Amino acid sequence: MYFTIEGNHFMAEIRTRFAPSPTGYLHIGGVRTALFSWLVARQAGGKFILRIDDTDSERNKVEALQPILDGFRWLGIDWDEGPEIDGPFAPYYQSQRNHLYVDAASQLLAAGKAYPCYMTTDEIKAERDASEKAKKPYVHRGKHRQSTPDDCLKLYNEKKTAIRLKVPDDELIKINDLIRGDVEWQSNLIGDPIILRPDGRALYNFATVIDDVGMQISHVIRAAEHLSNTPVQVLVYLALGAPMPFFAHVPVVNEPNSKKKLSKRDMKKFVTSDVLKKLNAVGWTNEQIEIRDDLNPATVSFYKELGYLPEGLVNYLARLGWSLDDHSEIILLKEMVAKFSLDRVNNAPASFDPDKLFWVAGEYMKVLPLDKKVDGALPFMQKAGFINSVPSPVELETLRKVIDATGDRLKIFSDILPYGAPFFKADPDYDLKSLAKRVAKEGVPELLKTFSVSLHALSDFSAASIETTLKDFCLAGNHNTGMLIHALRVSTTGIEVGPGVFDCLYILGKEESLRRINLALDLIAK
RNA sequence: GGCCCUGUCGUCUAGGGGCCUAGGACACAGCCCUUUCACGGCUGCGACACGGGUUCGAAUCCCGUCAGGGUCACCA
Numbered sequence A: 001m002y003f004t005i006e007g008n009h010f011m012a013e014i015r016t017r018f019a020p021s022p023t024g025y026l027h028i029g030g031v032r033t034a035l036f037s038w039l040v041a042r043q044a045g046g047k048f049i050l051r052i053d054d055t056d057s058e059r060n061k062v063e064a065l066q067p068i069l070d071g072f073r074w075l076g077i078d079w080d081e082g083p084e085i086d087g088p089f090a091p092y093y094q095s096q097r098n099h100l101y102v103d104a105a106s107q108l109l110a111a112g113k114a115y116p117c118y119m120t121t122d123e124i125k126a127e128r129d130a131s132e133k134a135k136k137p138y139v140h141r142g143k144h145r146q147s148t149p150d151d152c153l154k155l156y157n158e159k160k161t162a163i164r165l166k167v168p169d170d171e172l173i174k175i176n177d178l179i180r181g182d183v184e185w186q187s188n189l190i191g192d193p194i195i196l197r198p199d200g201r202a203l204y205n206f207a208t209v210i211d212d213v214g215m216q217i218s219h220v221i222r223a224a225e226h227l228s229n230t231p232v233q234v235l236v237y238l239a240l241g242a243p244m245p246f247f248a249h250v251p252v253v254n255e256p257n258s259k260k261k262l263s264k265r266d267m268k269k270f271v272t273s274d275v276l277k278k279l280n281a282v283g284w285t286n287e288q289i290e291i292r293d294d295l296n297p298a299t300v301s302f303y304k305e306l307g308y309l310p311e312g313l314v315n316y317l318a319r320l321g322w323s324l325d326d327h328s329e330i331i332l333l334k335e336m337v338a339k340f341s342l343d344r345v346n347n348a349p350a351s352f353d354p355d356k357l358f359w360v361a362g363e364y365m366k367v368l369p370l371d372k373k374v375d376g377a378l379p380f381m382q383k384a385g386f387i388n389s390v391p392s393p394v395e396l397e398t399l400r401k402v403i404d405a406t407g408d409r410l411k412i413f414s415d416i417l418p419y420g421a422p423f424f425k426a427d428p429d430y431d432l433k434s435l436a437k438r439v440a441k442e443g444v445p446e447l448l449k450t451f452s453v454s455l456h457a458l459s460d461f462s463a464a465s466i467e468t469t470l471k472d473f474c475l476a477g478n479h480n481t482g483m484l485i486h487a488l489r490v491s492t493t494g495i496e497v498g499p500g501v502f503d504c505l506y507i508l509g510k511e512e513s514l515r516r517i518n519l520a521l522d523l524i525a526k
Numbered sequence B: 001g002g003c004c005c006u007g008u009c010g011u012c013u014a015g016g017g018g019c020c021u022a023g024g025a026c027a028c029a030g031c032c033c034u035u036u037c038a039c040g041g042c043u044g045c046g047a048c049a050c051g052g053g054u055u056c057g058a059a060u061c062c063c064g065u066c067a068g069g070g071u072c073a074c075c076a
Helices: A028-043 A061-075 A097-110 A121-133 A148-158 A203-216 A224-240 A273-281 A286-291 A298-303 A310-319 A332-338 A354-366 A370-383 A393-409 A413-424 A432-438 A444-457 A462-475 A481-493 A501-508 A511-526
Strands: A002-004 A015-017 A047-050 A114-119 A162-164 A172-177 A181-186 A195-196 A219-223 A247-251
Touching: A015 A028, A015 A219, A015 A462, A028 A047, A028 A219, A028 A247, A028 A310, A028 A332, A047 A501, A061 A203, A061 A298, A097 A114, A097 A148, A097 A162, A097 A195, A097 A203, A097 A224, A114 A148, A148 A393, A162 A432, A172 A224, A203 A224, A219 A481, A224 A247, A224 A432, A273 A286, A273 A413, A273 A462, A298 A310, A310 A332, A310 A354, A310 A432, A354 A370, A354 A393, A370 A393, A370 A413, A393 A413, A393 A501, A413 A481, A413 A501, A432 A511, A444 A481, A444 A511, A462 A481, A462 A501, A481 A511, A501 A511
Parallel strands: A002 A172, A015 A047, A219 A247
Antiparallel strands: A114 A162, A162 A195, A172 A181
């Protein structure tokens, strides 16, 4: 005989949930699991529930929860029930639900499915040592397993203690995991788990089931590390006589180029000098990064801070461990909701790849309308002090032109900083090496001077006409076109990489272009 | 150590007995386009963990080995 959960579900509606702890940040691995869960609910027209696992948090709960909610909102993962919106099964904070766990435990006690256990830690330790000596696995079985429900109740009412669930003998506990297929355990290898502490606080494995039953969760979609909790939880469902949900255990996310789980502890190690540089570039000081634990590549807010498009992050995360077919990489959310399926989720762990995420984010940026690009890039320019907090029409227009000229070079919003800087600073930051390489060369200063005259005479200072003028000029005087182009770029923007020169000159305007050319010439004259 | 899960290019993946000389994507290298960079195009590099079966035929099914991971709490 064995217990099975297959086909034992009779909920009318698909209801999935994610149960984060208020940690102060949204972890990239967790959000991927949540995304799968959300996708299942949205596809079925069901409900996605956020339940806060705050039973042992000493932190300020509201404060530590906010970044998580913000993260979900930013990504576009919305919830139908949970914090800030409530719902028919409120409260959605486990810390406020303990009475439900106590009630359920009493019920099990009365039904003879659980018993009070008065064994001391020393006694348990002695038993464990004995089993170890005998080279047998330690399986806890308390003394009051055999007592009648009435005796148990009486005992418990006289003296509160830990309550354990009776694990049945000689059973095979079997689930059909929607991702991993059949998984089974021997009940004889599972010790009677404590479900309620002597002080009346519930344990995770118990509280989770009570909540999932109470909130009518139809699909328990969670990280693979919970797979080994599942048999105990199945037993709780059974003891409760509650309908069994589907289970799906999503494989863990590994560190980049590693077989190790992308852990929540020790995230600081991801803050490499490279990462630090990126964060510095968008205005975070090393001190701030040190204090905040959400500014590292294992959290969602890190990507928000750097100006990744949330759609890109979502797309990347979905593809991490899941595939639609043999070729699709860019999959719009709409399509994902329509076509997602748990059976196409891989069962092996996947390593997080920042390079690919960057590429995906860039693909989304490419197709973003110019207006949206301006909106997204503006805060970065403001934070860097290039543009006023209340931007002038001129600043906005220049930014728009720069972004337009920058084109596909813009992958994430913070990319605007290096490309945009030359157009918003009074003078370019000249890179001395570039200056030496492109301007301070034989004949080049003279060439620039002569060409300045042509530029000065130009009435239509558009990119196209600057280009024509330059080409005609080189043709007529038999000058090296490339040499002049490079010299112009460096002398007007200070850098060698960026939008086309003709665009740069056009955006700067005639006066400013000529001024900068002279500035560079003065500089190399020294 | 017990239990459970998992092994396809460096990474994400396709594949589920013959369409496999193993496909796509990122990354990397080269070439072309563009007198920069990026984009785009083309090419290259590069994997079925190992050993046994089953079969006419195995990346695919079975067994074993090895490796990695998860978990074994009055944490969640």
